[in-house]
Amino acid sequence: MEEVVEHHNMQAALKQVRANKGSPGVDGMSVDELPDFLKAHWPEIKDQLLDGTYQPQVIKRVEIPKPRSQEKRKLGIPCVIDRLIQQAILQVLQWRWDPTFSEFSYGFRPGRSAHQAVAQAQSYMEQGYNVVVDMDPEKFFDQVCHDHLMSRLAERLPDKQLLKLIRGYLQAGILADGLVTAPEAGTPQGSPLSPFLSNVVLDELDKELEARGHRFCRYADDSNIYVRSLRAGERVMASISPFITERLKLKVNESKSAVDHPQNRSFLGFSFTGGKSPNRRKIAxxxxxxxxxxxxxxxxxxxxxxxxxxxxxxxxxxxxxxxxxxxxxxxxxxxxxxxxxxxxxxxxxxxxxxxxxxxxxxxxxxxxxxxxxxxxxxxxxxxxxxxxxxxxxxxxxxxxxxxxxxxxxxxHRRIEPHSNRHGRDPYAWWCGRGDAEKRLPISIPGDKKDESLCISRTRVSSERNGWSSV
Incomplete structure (x- = not known):
């Protein structure tokens, strides 16, 4: 908990919360009012966080229409002070957990994007895996089991006060239509911690798929597994569905999950072409x-x-x-x-x-x-x-x-994302460009071995562009 309330960590969290802006919570405090509030009340709040007596405030429920259906998506808007504390917790946990997440998980992770997930899916199809098993947990963010999530966190997080605070955020009351109810499951969409917690839960699914040798890519709760035939896809669907329901305590959305060719499905807003020019990205x-x-x-x-x-x-x-x-x-x-x-x-x-x-x-x-x-x-x-x-x-x-x-x-012409689509290191690809005598050695920041890689640089002298010392 000391790392969470540390001065530099809180300053970075405040900067991020102000950049995200967002609507006020149940207390009506806006993001612009937060700095003045902290000047007056932060010492008291900090003491409560350190001794474990801090109580999260009620979350405001807002419903917005889903783009693909007539249903409503339930959003939870915490108060700005709780958004600040959650952001500070996220910054402490993210750098510890993120390196252990799967290479094929792309949602809500630093340096990763939906474009990389789509490019990874495209690379599977180029290798001949032209059948997709589209797994969609039903109302994932509303159905996450609190006990299962907390047990996953406790495996690597020894700080009991921090665990108690995270559980407090999971079980914070929700204000909807003038009534406050206590949630029995789920992580409120709209809170800074929710995306990270979703990755903690679904990382278990990623590890299971890796252990079975499946080719997959996941963005948040949208998981696609790629196989070579429809029959293989049916077998994978039949074996993975029980794992999701029994191990992760989630439900599989039968109406949205399917085994089909990628050209007939959409993934993160994209689909793929067939015919004479197959496997090209297109807008769904x-x-x-x-x-x-x-x-x-x-x-x-x-x-x-x-x-x-x-x-x-x-x-x-x-x-x-x-x-x-x-x-x-x-x-x-x-x-x-x-x-x-x-x-x-x-x-x-x-x-x-x-x-x-x-x-x-x-x-x-x-x-x-x-x-x-x-x-x-x-x-x-x-x-x-x-x-x-x-x-x-x-x-x-x-x-x-x-x-x-x-x-x-x-x-608009977009450069390909930095994903290992063809089984090769992006740095190695850059090293192979141009003539050997025109390359410049550039050290990798933070590389303990002080190794260098060569990046092609032609026609323009290093002195003219400020590369006098690299």
Missing amino acids: PKALSRFKTRVKELTRRNQGRSLGQVISTLSEYLRGWRGYFGFCQTSSVLRDLDRWIRHRLRCLQWKQWMVYRRRKAELIKRGINPELAHTAAFSAKGPWRISHTPGVRIALNNQLFDRMGLIRLSA
Whole structure:
């Protein structure tokens, strides 16, 4: 516990909590008010943490719609002071436990991402494992057994006061509809500790799969096992399901778990192509549908905002979406989405011009032949059809949208993640680039053996770029 309340650890936790922002808990305190609160009350709270008398506050329950169903996802919002303490605990436990987690676990771990999990799945398919066993625990975060989780933590955590505090956070009351209830199971989604605790529980599943020699990748509670045939997949499903229910005390979602070809399933928003160009990453159909629904909301024709304002808001969403789904390998889909978005924006602008004479004047002002502008302005076609005509497409061309700051999805090219997809070390791959005489030795930070690796560097001298001493 002394490590948790140590000054530098708490400072780092405070910085992270303020960066995460988030909504106030049941006490109504915002993240911005936390520093002043700590100045007045931290010595008292610290003493309570050290002597084991600190009591976590009630958690506020919030329900949000799930993207793939009509169900609601239950989120728990702790008070900011509890978020701070949980973040401090996480920082102490993470660096001790993370190195022992499976190499094929990618969720909520430093230096790992969903892209690496998808790339790992793709590498299995390239090796001929073209059947996936999609295991989905039912309501995982709501069904985690507290006793089983605490026993896992106690195996490596001798601090009884810290264990008592973690159990207190697991069993903290939940405020929903004006009533406070004590949870019998689960880790509240929304707390800083919850993702780490989920990895502690599911690491047992990872170790079991590794012991059996299965090829798998897991991101949070989304586990995929890759085999060579449907029959083998059925055997794996039949043997792993009892392990999840009996050993981990969880339920398997029968409706979402399946044995199928990866082209028919989605994994972290991605799927894979078949046919003549198999095993290429593509955006899953449901993810595309959600994207189009959101873009339609942002480009409604009756929202009373100018085209520039709409593009500004839309580009913020597109930038984040592209940062994740730009990892796909089907660039034609991104180009089609770009065309579809520009089509909707042309419809929006055409609708806002409204009056026939103004439409004609706007087209002429943008360099359209008066006769062509007259034909388009007085056409009986609706906005969607008229936006396909040459006059409107030339007046509201791609370069105009570029100048207005519209993000192009197809302009994004993402570098492959640093995953060992082909059974080789990424450092070794870099060492093999370029001519041997043009390599620079660069020491690995923290390497006790003081070994060095060679990274190709051509054409540019080291002195000109500040590499005088490496």
